[in-house]
Amino acid sequence: MKIIDNSKIQENDIDLGLLLEMLGGAKDSPLIFYYDGKPVKPGYHVTEVKAGQFSGLDCGANPEAWAEIFIQLWDIEEGDRAHMPAGKFHSIIRKVTEHVQLDGSAKLTFEVSDGVRPMQLYCAARPILSAGAMHVELSPRPASCKPRDRWLAEESSRAAACCGPAAAKSGCCA
Template identity: 70%
Template sequence: MNAIDKTLSEDISLGLLLDSLAASEDLPLVFHYDRQPVKPGYHVTEVKAGQFSALDCGANPEAWSEIFVQLWDIEEDDRRHMPAGKFAAIIRKVSDHVQLDRSARLTFEVSDGVRPMQLYCAAVPSVQGGAVHVDLAPRAASCKPRDRWLAEQTQSTSCCAPTSAGKCCG
């Protein structure tokens, strides 16, 4: 099977996130989504690993690993944002029981317990104002054959029409 390696996408990996947090273990870790920071009492309620095999709309086989980190965005009495080191320790504890591929695509599932859970991809963490900040952007659907064709167009100086590999749904 000639599968597309999704770890080459623009998503950051679990390993990149953990490596970025290592130098700032004592700093608060603040995730931002929907133009707001998570509340100071947020919880990491679940970490799960998946191996996926699929067929895209162009009948191309795909395979990838993905790690899902579920955040429950709640506020609790006098709690502060968890330190980056505590988040990393939670991931290490999970890895004692579940095989976590550090190169896997990383997806955050976020809910405040009222609104439905939504999927987000993470940007590279940055240290600002004495905290580690990670921006989460909504994970959008896409047409992978179209995405590949567009990527080829930006890498190519050719002005040729799209090939059959650029077609989807077919």
């Protein structure tokens, strides 16, 4: 069974460990998530944190197995509250770890809803500290074909090996 290698996660699909590490240095800063081109409302809640172990068969009949963490955000405005501080988010996750085993390198998925629209799935980009706040861009988690993704990664790796600086004199890039 193939285990997904999270060390190759793209910058727009970080894991929980990296998110918490980056938030740790700015615990007093407001934590603002962005999705669908807009920030979450200041009263947003972390309503649920789930950890799952999944196994399946991809469209190329390849067995797959992975761990995934889901963080559910309820995008509501409540009174005159400010955006949650990064330290509070960090504390919520720490509290969850008292009851649920969370693998910091697991795939991280955000489930976001305003309580009216259906919940949507998002992946998170690397947090950015700007203007005194931590900003995390969430982008829709698209479907993909894992065999095609692996093939593209292999092709890209081969091209980089052939056309990298060390191989430029070999003539394979001509």
